[in-house]
Amino acid sequence: MKTIAIIPARGGSKRIPDKNIQLFGTLPLLAHSILYAKQNSTVIDEVYVSTDSEEIKKTALQFGAKVIDRPAAISGDLEPTVSALRHALESLEGNNVENVILLQATNPLRPQNLLVEAFEVYQQENLDSLFTVTRNHQKFGKIAGNKFIPFNYAIGQRSQDLEPLFFENGLIYITKASLIRNDIIISENAFPFEVNHIFAKVDIDTPEDLEYAEYLFQKQLQ
Template identity: 30%
Template sequence: MITKPLCIIPARGGSKRFPRKNLALLQGKPLLAYAIEAARESEIFDLVCVSSEDQEILETAVWYQAGLALARPPALASDNAQVRQVCTHVLEYFISKGHFYREFAVLLVTNPLRTSQDLRSAYEIFRSRQANYLMSLVPFAHPPQRAVWAPQGYVEPYFGLNQMKQTQRLDQLYRHDGSFIFAKSQIFLAEGEFYGSKVIPYFMEAERSVDIDNPLDLAWAEFLLSRSSPREDLKSL
């Protein structure tokens, strides 16, 4: 059993809303590189593994010194493929080679502003709390309880009138921002789910939590990087 965790970076080649998103350039460097470099510079992982069906992505992973660029089967390259399925495939690949990682982390390419210090701090909390999972969270910018929809062409509160309160009277809700999830491998493989047992939070600052889903998000990340202070953890980006 390998005691240092495995880092898994899923990086599918296809993206309908933002073609070639995982290789989009941010300050002249592909998004994939930010995830690889943050993982490597954290120095907490035994191996950084990039999973993709795309040859250019696999070659880019090697260029930026991922420990392993692992080709995934076509079934895990579709729009319906889920990150948890990709992680299961990677873990089972290593098991088939006789290597069992006690813990692993998954980093999404689409949040390039996470830092190596975020990873170190989160892993320390994960180990000290003896949790099964740790998930990075960021507050919703606007309370989702106040969402509306128009199912018959007329606007209605989605969660009912009782939730249309002043913001300060509503519970603070969060979302997973894609920065990272840490998990115990054996429990994850048994539960098959990141929202499993004993999930603890790691709260991210909004300015280090950008989920890039379209070119406008990429422009926002460019702006945030351009104004960030020259702290050591940001210089590593």
């Protein structure tokens, strides 16, 4: 039974035109996730990019990924990621896929040993899904009736005394293929794998996100 990586990378990004093939460092953004997957060949048997774009397809093939042509019907702005994953599995029917590792092109920076460590937990604990999370240290609240209402703290409380809260950082998702076929990436019993690393704060959606990610990328090369 196989473990495969799927990288969804549709065309038509609005806030950053051609985002997935924008240069990040010296390589297209998408290439970083492809190369990360290929560097983890002890875990991943095959690397696929799901896309509706010919330009993205060319980039994916150039860096050694296999390509699944995604139909326009499931390539829109509002289409959930799981649609691309399910379609990919349907296209690979008969390939004995047991586990799917979702790598998002918008998270190009990942700690080197993260996937190996996460997959080890996934296997040892016999999990059906695992996803990475990071602890939040900010004070959140909402505004109602022109008043700020704290959510996770009391006014005057020290940040270090906050009740631990975590956010889904998007670095890695590992899921049984059987769940993907039922439109599930994160199951009710999914294991939250904690990652407290500066890379966990990188998720490129806006030009400002891209600028921040570039800064961290260049800094690690120094």
